[in-house]
Amino acid sequence: MKPAKIGSVAQGGASKTVDKFTGRIVDSSLEGKDAALKRSGNKPSVIGKKGRPGRRRGARSLGGRYPFLSWLNKLLKSCGLAEATIVERRRRLKRIYKDLLDLQSKGKIETTNPEKMSEKDVGAFVDAMCQKGKKGKDFEHDMTALNTLLKYANNLALESYKNKHASQFRRSMKVNRHPSLSPDEYARILDNADKVETNDWNKMESYAIVILGMATGARHKELREGKLDDLTLTNGNECYHIEHPKGEDTYGQTRDTVVMAACVKFLKRYREKRLAMLARYPDNLYLFPAFRDKLDGKLSTNSITKMVRMVGKECSVEGLDLHKCRRTFGQKLLDEEARIESVSVLMGHATTAMTEKFYCRRKQQQAINDARNLMGNVPSSTVQNSLPDTKNPLIDKKYEMSGYA
Incomplete structure (x- = not known):
């Protein structure tokens, strides 16, 4: 029922009337808009509620149909990594997404949305990777990539799961450097x-x-x-x-x-x-x-x-x-007596520790020859091929490593 009108008020060119019972001023132009909506069957896209304004344009979350890929693209656009690293990270995360979809289809996880994944979902993924035989650096890189994505989406599920199940995330120790060319x-x-x-x-x-x-x-x-x-x-x-x-x-x-x-x-x-x-x-x-x-x-x-x-x-x-x-x-430079x-x-390393640990190290025979030269003895070359490489102290290392004095 339309409100009974007892008078009209002109304001800014708009026609307004006063409700007979409530005494409120009613904008007749708005009544016309409401009537047009009812006749056309249309509904407003966002219904405003008292104290709760409708959603701002452009303020939609990264849900959508493929939230994992949406978060992935947003992360890689803002990460500032090298081009080759971005290509590798994208490839790795897409492979992880494929594994998550497989787990979701089997009912082992509830969602692939980085915002909403729970510790239970994360645990199911970790277990699946272990069952596939993933270990060492490959496993670590997968966990790091997924954790980075989840944290970017303000989700600490993997971080929390890792703290509770530390034994599953033990880092593989790199015992030896890869060899150089013979x-x-x-x-x-x-x-x-x-x-x-x-x-x-x-x-x-x-x-x-x-x-x-x-x-x-x-x-x-x-x-x-x-x-x-x-x-x-x-x-x-x-x-x-x-x-x-x-x-x-x-x-x-x-x-x-x-x-x-x-x-x-x-x-x-x-x-x-x-x-x-x-x-x-x-x-x-x-x-x-x-x-x-x-x-x-x-x-x-x-x-x-x-x-x-x-x-x-x-x-x-x-x-x-x-x-x-x-x-x-x-x-080869070290073999030619170059200083570490x-x-x-x-080689563009920040410290000599990186050079010695992962790339090259002075050979034990060279260390023996240096010591003999200091003592005035003539170095002998007869034992050159019989001695293993030495583990000399890592210079500029900020923490102690077992096996080094």
Whole structure:
């Protein structure tokens, strides 16, 4: 029933009336809008309630149909990680999402929404990964990636579960460093590189990536981002300038590193071929360009990985990757009596502890020779191959490690 009207009030061009019983002023223009809504069958999208305003435009949560992927994309856009790390993290989280969907379809977890996952859901996922045989670094990386995503969504379920079930999250201890290239493997790569035809661009580029990694200790990203002018091969001044180091937005610093003399011959041949291609591709200044997709592009991370594996297969070097080339660079410098502090700087490490623990270490025979030289004794080379590598003290280590004095 419409309110009985006893009078009208004109205000701002709008017609208003006074309710006979309540004495309230009623806007007749609003009555017309309500009537139009009733006739059309439409309903307002947001119904306002007293003291509870409707939802703001753009204030919707990241629920939706695929909340896991929505949170994933938002996290990676704001994380500030290196491009290659973002690609790896996206791949890992998508694989985790696939595992979570499988668990949800079997009724083992209630949701895949990072905001709403409970400790029970997290526990089911951890158990499933353990049953699959996941362990060591792969397991740790999965847990770290998922925990980062959940914490970004203000969910501490995994953190809480980890505190209650610490035994399931014991970190795997890295006992030994991965080996560097043996002298025979090192020589085979250089010999095979000399046999590559200059006109075979794909092979020239593949071998150049591996050999520059061996010659400078540069990381994957530092080779991929390199420009033609960064490589200097002038006699007596051979060096490689690294403008885009690992962690360049945070802790990384640009640096120059030396080029091993044994690698200069092939690198000069590669550089001459690369300079000759500038006439055809003048806009592409990358040291290792990609001409197939974009004329001014650079090689993708996967392309470089495949090229390095091809070189390893051709040279019969098992497990060849750029980390092995990097370790070889550091070990050769130490074998040539370089100081560990200098090697650490050339490799772009913040402390010598990182260099010694994961990459290279002074050999025990060298330590014996140094001691004998100090005592005036002539070092003996007869026991050089019989002694294992030493565990010398880690310099600049902030905490004690078992096995080190």
